[in-house]
Amino acid sequence: MELTPEEQTILGGGRGEAARRALDYQIEVGKFWGAQRFVPVSNVHMMGDIEVMGDAGLEYLRAEAERGARCAVGTTTNARCMDFAHCERMGQDPVEAGKERELIATLRRMDVVTTDTCINYQTVYQPHLGEHVAWGDTGTVIYANSVFGARSNFESGPAALAAALTGRTPEYGFHLDVHRQGTFSVELAAKLDDLADWGAVGKIVGEAHQNYYAVPVFHGYRRTPTADELKHLGAALASYGSMGMFHFVGVTPEAPAVLPGEKIAISEQRIRSIYEGCSLGDGDARLVVFSGPQQSLFEMKKLASLFQGRTVKSGSTCVVTTNSAVLRQSRDLGYAKTLEDAGVTILEGVCFYILQNLSPMREKNRWTNMVSNSAKIVNIIGAHRFNTILRRTADCVEIACSGILE
Amino acid sequence: MTSITVQRAYGPVVEGEALLSEEGFSPRYDLDRWSGLITKPGHRLEGTSIVDKICFFPTAKGGIAAGWAFYDIKWKKIAPKAFIFGVTNPVMVQGAIFAGIPITEGWSRHPREWLKTGDWVRVDPARKVIERLKEAAR
Numbered sequence: 001m002e003l004t005p006e007e008q009t010i011l012g013g014g015r016g017e018a019a020r021r022a023l024d025y026q027i028e029v030g031k032f033w034g035a036q037r038f039v040p041v042s043n044v045h046m047m048g049d050i051e052v053m054g055d056a057g058l059e060y061l062r063a064e065a066e067r068g069a070r071c072a073v074g075t076t077t078n079a080r081c082m083d084f085a086h087c088e089r090m091g092q093d094p095v096e097a098g099k100e101r102e103l104i105a106t107l108r109r110m111d112v113v114t115t116d117t118c119i120n121y122q123t124v125y126q127p128h129l130g131e132h133v134a135w136g137d138t139g140t141v142i143y144a145n146s147v148f149g150a151r152s153n154f155e156s157g158p159a160a161l162a163a164a165l166t167g168r169t170p171e172y173g174f175h176l177d178v179h180r181q182g183t184f185s186v187e188l189a190a191k192l193d194d195l196a197d198w199g200a201v202g203k204i205v206g207e208a209h210q211n212y213y214a215v216p217v218f219h220g221y222r223r224t225p226t227a228d229e230l231k232h233l234g235a236a237l238a239s240y241g242s243m244g245m246f247h248f249v250g251v252t253p254e255a256p257a258v259l260p261g262e263k264i265a266i267s268e269q270r271i272r273s274i275y276e277g278c279s280l281g282d283g284d285a286r287l288v289v290f291s292g293p294q295q296s297l298f299e300m301k302k303l304a305s306l307f308q309g310r311t312v313k314s315g316s317t318c319v320v321t322t323n324s325a326v327l328r329q330s331r332d333l334g335y336a337k338t339l340e341d342a343g344v345t346i347l348e349g350v351c352f353y354i355l356q357n358l359s360p361m362r363e364k365n366r367w368t369n370m371v372s373n374s375a376k377i378v379n380i381i382g383a384h385r386f387n388t389i390l391r392r393t394a395d396c397v398e399i400a401c402s403g404i405l406e
Numbered sequence: 407m408t409s410i411t412v413q414r415a416y417g418p419v420v421e422g423e424a425l426l427s428e429e430g431f432s433p434r435y436d437l438d439r440w441s442g443l444i445t446k447p448g449h450r451l452e453g454t455s456i457v458d459k460i461c462f463f464p465t466a467k468g469g470i471a472a473g474w475a476f477y478d479i480k481w482k483k484i485a486p487k488a489f490i491f492g493v494t495n496p497v498m499v500q501g502a503i504f505a506g507i508p509i510t511e512g513w514s515r516h517p518r519e520w521l522k523t524g525d526w527v528r529v530d531p532a533r534k535v536i537e538r539l540k541e542a543a544r
Contacts, residue, residue, distance in 0.1 A: 025503065025504065028416060028503045029496075029499060029500055029503055031416075032414050032415075032416050032499050032503065032509075033414070033496070033499070034414070047470050047471060047473070047474075048474075052471045052474045052475070053474045053478070054439070054474065054477075054478035054481070054482075055478075055481070056477050056478050056480075056481030056482070057474045057477060057478065059481075060477065078470075136469075136470035136473070136497075137469055137470040137471075138469045138470055153496045154469070154470060154495065154496050154497050155470070155496070155500070156470050156471075156472065156473020156474070156496075156497040156500045156501055156504075157470070157471075157473045157474045158473050158474065158477065158500060158501065158504040159473060159496070159497075159500035159504070172496075173496060210465070211493070212495045212496070238469070239469065242466075242467070242495055354471065380435070380469070382435065382446075383434060383435045383436075383446060385447065
């Protein structure tokens with residue numbers, strides 16, 4: 001790779017041992033993908049918590065902090081695995097909670113801003129067209145590339161941390177124009193009036209085109225989609241298809257004038273078939289989850305209106321996850337109180353599917369099914385052996401309050 | 407001797423027993439990160455250990471969390487010796503390089519045409535070559 005004088009300084013140890021090691025690692029990643037050079041990044045979003053990192057990852061962080069690791073650009077953290085206020089009641093391990101606290105403190109020593117959110121693009125930082133960033137999780141990356149026209153690859157925890165320390169990332173994948181072109185077209189002929197419908201589109205398109213470099217171009221839709229709708233679409237495309245970018249004619253900044261390649265259409269019937277295709281398992285309706293991604297303020301508002309004056313069925317659990325900023329505003333606006341009065345558990349700074357101890361939690365509560373309006377979480381929680389059921393938002397609320405699954 | 411070339415590769419030369427999979431892989435979705443066994447119900451290799459194997463997977467699955475998982479399993483001494491992917495993604499590569507596990511992408515010939523699980527192979531990332539040194543006993 002070609003290195004600038006500044007990069008040579010870093011590699012020579014001029015910005016400390018932690019930055020030198022980080023750049024050394026990034027060069028190996030860049031060489032693998034044939035990157036010619038680095039691009040500077042202005043923002044980093046990283047996944048790092050005790051559930052994903054384990055003891056080895058924590059040990060690594062400790063050592064890097066000792067070596068003087070400090071972020072060179074604004075760096076935030078993704079959703080984590082514990083809300084300390086709810087740990088005990090959720091049956092999470094106190095020893096792991098202690099490690100999680102140390103992990104957070106270590107990241108802060110490195111100057112990481114621990115926002116603990118997977119909706120940074122809605123609440124923390126909105127990059128502009130052409131801006132290079134280094135983000136993970138996948139839902140944040142596809143939103144940055146598609147809706148903002150910013151440029152990021154899927155940057156896993158170690159890679160994002162390295163970008164934070166050096167302020168750059170190897171130029172491959174979605175940093176290059178060549179990979180940002182649409183590769184096939186999808187006509188949206190369905191109404192899509194619930195967030196779950198948008199996730200269903202992501203499932204249909206993603207499952208059929210599993211490829212990081214497949215870039216769908218959506219068109220034919222007769223209304224302007226909201227940020228939350230695009231969020232559920234993107235999160236599902238990334239989850240089911242491992243995709244990092246989409247275009248939406250009339251909506252996203254890099255959408256093409258000419259529709260590319262293979263053309264498919266998504267009808268009302270096709271969306272309905274996704275709901276009908278979910279096995280109801282043994283009929284257990286005792287777990288309903290609104291998470292993956294965390295809820296925006298408008299999602300909280302909608303849930304509060306649906307739960308107003310109702311109560312979660314005795315013996316059932318309904319979990320909502322969001323970040324601290326949205327939760328604070330939801331408290332001020334009364335949405336949180338309405339939800340909590342209805343018996344909903346609101347978890348802050350976490351995502352349901354990465355909760356520490358989730359499998360034992362499932363066994364202890366004898367949960368077999370999980371119902372959600374998020375197509376993403378319905379897909380990725382499978383490793384914890386839940387049977388998952390996608391339903392529209394109002395139907396999820398009805399299931400939570402009635403305990404009946406149909 | 408039978409061999410193939412790969413498109414992209416990282417890591418030192420390693421030798422070991424081949425493990426062929428007809429299904430893709432994620433260390434988060436498919437693997438028990440305490441035993442090194444593939445435990446995802448219904449995975450084609452369910453019940454099989456990847457520890458110290460040279461693993462041939464057609465595709466990579468999973469999201470960002472996979473990045474820390476390779477380092478975790480290497481630290482627990484239950485990592486494979488190498489990952490030989492047909493098609494992979496940035497997260498797998500970032501994770502494997504971080505953990506120091508050799509990883510390659512792209513096959514000049516499909517492994518099932520020249521290799522069986524249990525054959526002894528050598529991975530030479532610098533030369534972008536994978537060679538079969540010895541066939542498994544039948």
